[in-house]
Amino acid sequence: MTPSRPLLIFLLLALAALAAFPLVGEEFYQGLVTRLMIMGIFAMSLDLLIGFTGLVSFGHAAFFGLSGYLLAILTPEYGPVSIWIALPLCLAGTALAALVIGWFSVRTSGIYFIMITLAFAQMFYYYFNENQDLGGSDGIFIFFKPSVTIGDFQLLDLSNHNTFYYFVLASLVLSYVLLSKILKAPFGQVIRGIQANEARTLALGFNTRKYKLVSFVIAGTLAGFAGFLEASHGGIMSPAHLGWHESGIVMMVVILGGMGTLYGPVLGAFAMGFLQDYFQELWSDHWLLLMGVFVIAVVLFLPNGIAGLVAQLRRGKGGDAP
Amino acid sequence: MSQPLLSTHALNKSFGGLVAVDDVSIDFEAAKVHAIIGPNGAGKTTLINLLSGDLPPTGGAITFKEHDLTPKKAYAISQLGIGRSYQKTNIFADFTCLQNCWLGAQSRMRTSMRFFRPAKAYNEVRARAERALELCGLTERMDTVASAMSYGEQRQLEIGMMLATEPELLLLDEPLAGMGTDESRQVVALIKRLAKDHTVVLIEHDMDAVFAVADVLTVMVNGRVLATGNPEEIRANSQVQDAYLGTGEEEAT
16 A cells, blocks of 8 residues: 555645645644644544454544543643653553453454443543542643653753644654554554454454454554643643544544545544634534534545545546546 | 374254254365265355364364364464365455465464564565465466456455465365356366365365365265265265265255
């Protein structure tokens, strides 16, 4: 799945546009784009499960939110926490949670897998919702972005919104490259086999459960990375970040963007974000209605999502078979 | 008689009240083609599913060399050197032929938990996959998507995928099912070639093919073994004639 040349050019142009955006965009929109890039990482991590392993997880926000809460807990009240401490702990915490949840979940399939991941995520939701020490349903503030220093030297000042923007952009690119590599490697071949025909993959000599679990842990950890960025960016973590509503939104983003493509979910995050902004201006009371119509239209007319549209336009130009 | 490569002892499989495989004890000798025949519903495919680990037995034991296969899962049995093909074509429809064989070939790496080096760079995997394609006669179809091929070619691929795992023992579940005469002849030739350096367990309804390739036959009826012997013995067996061969018409499927 090496991206074809037109696609590569498209992705590089998109990357250039993102890199140039802070030079021209207003601060409000820069904040929005930062959030959408984080959503893109989150959605990409879910695409590894839905689009490449065939595991429809309906509790993916649990890892996103858990990592955010971990950062909130690790950040002292009167100063930043070092990223060298916070990031490994947040990732290790989500990886461990994904290992436990995954261990149970990969024993099921189909609708049961959806239900069990949802149930686990709701357990997390209620835990944080009831826990008054962590702000209960109001959530908890993170007053300082993590510090990135070596000794006394400040490597990056994440509280500068330009620096943070590029930090997130680099994270997005890194996540994409990392996942692409994994998908091309022997591990990626196996999970694609599992998605296409699990019984046969098992019969060919692969312990499919083990591969599904590892895929689940990778996806969960990457979602945790997105949650870490989101908590740093927004400065607040609330139970809503790990509820089923959030899990549903990220799934919608993956489907809108086009599952099984990696870049599609990133496009989906942007489409979703800008449309939300646009629809809210257009019809502030009932913008969700417009969003609903849009989602239905995409599912009906673009079964492969926005990424499918990109591929179709290209094929149309090339004069290939319809 | 030499030590059998694979043997079942009092093997049992029931689905609820239905006993599909009933007290079956068979020895499969190394380097032989051992065919299992019998009418539809005799429990042949269930037996293969038990041998390959696709289904767990309800009772009895299966031994392969010194290994007890009874509690083992399908992937572990495959790793011991037992390959199987399916009666109902069970391929990766959206993958190319090479990709279909790739997974089987890759499963012989010590582990596929490798995340960074591209799969393409593993030349020994490519070599195994290409050898499997050559054996099943699909080298020219290497880059064709499986679902775009004819039914007969998909059946060949079915066998190729199994061969990519370089098994020592082959479990072939009706490899000729639904094939035309020409295609059948090719596959029979392939089975004969494979028989030279593999042990084969073959389920097949095409009696001409069975008697052409089998060294040993076991006849199953209603989940039980009716008789085992060489082709002449089976042909001459009056019980077998009554139960199966003698009915005149052959099963179409």
